[in-house]
Structures are given as structure tokens and as C-alpha cells.
Amino acid sequence: xxxxxxxxxxxxxxxxxxxxxxxxxxxxxxxxxxxxxxxxxxxxxxxxxxxxxxxxxxxxxxxxxxxxxxxxxxxxxxxxxxxxxxxxxxxxxxxxxxxxxxxxxxxxxxxxxxxxxxxxxxxxxxxxxxxxxxxxxxxxxxxxxxxxxxxxxxxxxxxxxxxxxxxxxxxxxxxxxxxxxxxxxxxxxxxxxxxxxxxxxxxx
Numbered sequence: 001x002x003x004x005x006x007x008x009x010x011x012x013x014x015x016x017x018x019x020x021x022x023x024x025x026x027x028x029x030x031x032x033x034x035x036x037x038x039x040x041x042x043x044x045x046x047x048x049x050x051x052x053x054x055x056x057x058x059x060x061x062x063x064x065x066x067x068x069x070x071x072x073x074x075x076x077x078x079x080x081x082x083x084x085x086x087x088x089x090x091x092x093x094x095x096x097x098x099x100x101x102x103x104x105x106x107x108x109x110x111x112x113x114x115x116x117x118x119x120x121x122x123x124x125x126x127x128x129x130x131x132x133x134x135x136x137x138x139x140x141x142x143x144x145x146x147x148x149x150x151x152x153x154x155x156x157x158x159x160x161x162x163x164x165x166x167x168x169x170x171x172x173x174x175x176x177x178x179x180x181x182x183x184x185x186x187x188x189x190x191x192x193x194x195x196x197x198x199x200x201x202x203x204x
Contacts, residue, residue, distance in 0.1 A: 029088075030079065031088035032080060034092040034095045035073060035076035035077060035091065038070075038071075038076055039069075041101075044102040045065040048106070049063060051109065066098075072094040075088075120184055122156070123152060124179070124181055125150070125180040125181075126152075126177065126178065127149065128149070128150075128175060128176070129150075130149060131147065131149075132168050132175075134151070136162070136165070138155035138156070138157055139155075139159065161200070161201060163199065163200040164179050164181065164199050165197075166196065168194075168195050174195065175195070176193070177192065181201045
């Protein structure tokens with residue numbers, strides 16, 4: 001009987017000692033899951049930023065996903081080093097949110113590519129020099145910019161027309177300027193003139 005009681009008493013501290021170790025292991029696993037999920041979300045977000053760069057409406061969402069993924073990586077690394085359960089859990093949650101945003105954007109892109117979705121890729125180009133002014137607009141805002149020698153901009157529009165106006169500087173109003181419009185990769189308008197020129201394309 002004495003031997004049995006001693007065994008029981010000796011086993012009790014061992015069982016209690018395993019509890020913190022088990023908790024630390026669980027925290028470490030959660031942190032690692034957060035790190036790997038965050039890394040995946042960051043890679044997807046980076047690819048989406050490149051794809052959505054001309055699309056002003058979707059670019060902020062891709063950028064937000066990238067920021068959340070970076071935060072998840074930071075929390076995951078911190079949780080893995082400190083063994084704090086809350087930090088590891090937070091890393092998993094933040095990484096999951098970033099990944100969900102990425103997947104939603106992937107679905108939007110897939111529907112846009114496969115279904116058409118009324119999106120048209122536009123590229124406007126202009127030359128002049130040494131500097132000149134251009135005016136054009138996408139679906140979200142208009143732009144008045146100064147370009148040097150030559151320049152181009154890409155954007156996506158749900159409309160059926162595009163326009164770019166090119167104006168030579170006041171101190172060189174007799175210089176030659178030119179403009180081009182590419183609609184879904186096809187050159188549709190190209191003009192050149194002295195002082196100012198406007199390219200406009202109507203898909204209808």
C-alpha cells in the first residue's frame with residue numbers, strides 16, 4: 001500500500017508539469033499556422049497588386065490584404081518566439097482575413113476574365129517635348145499631368161470610350177505632340193499635330 005501511494009504522489013507533479021508544455025506547443029503550432037498562412041496571403045496579395053495595378057477600384061483591397069498578411073507574419077513570428085497563445089491566435093485570425101480578401105479578389109478577377117464583365121483595358125500614350133501636359137480620365141477620376149518626352153498610362157474602364165488630350169508647353173507652343181489609344185491591346189487611334197492634339201475612341 002505504501003508503494004502504491006508513493007507512485008501516485010510521484011505521478012501527480014509530472015502530470016501538472018506537462019500542462020504548460022502542452023499549452024506552449026499549441027501556441028507554437030498556432031503561430032506557425034499564422035506564419036505560413038500569412039506568407040501565402042502575402043504572395044497572393046503581391047500578385048494581385050501587380051494584376052490590379054491599372055484597376056483603381058480593386059487595388060486598395062489588394063493592398064489591404066498585403067498589409068494584413070504582413071501583420072500576420074509579424075504576429076506569428078512574435079508568437080512563435082514568446083509562446084504566447086493570444087499572439088499565435090491573433091496571427092491565425094489576421095492571416096485568415098487576408099487570405100479571404102485575396103480569394104474574393106481572385107474570384108472577382110476570374111468572373112471578370114471569364115465573363116467579360118464589361119471591363120475594357122485602356123492604354124493612353126503621348127509624346128512631345130521636352131515636357132507637355134496630358135488630360136485623361138478613368139472610371140474613378142480625371143488626371144491632368146505633366147509628362148516628359150513621352151509617357152503612358154493604363155487603366156480599366158466599364159465605359160465604351162477613351163480620350164486623351166496632349167498640349168505643348170506655353171513656351172514651346174509650336175512643338176509637335178502626338179497621342180495614341182490602345183483598346184484591349186489594339187491600337188485604335190493615333191494622331192500628331194502642332195501645339196495640341198486630342199485622341200478619342202468610341203467603341204460603339
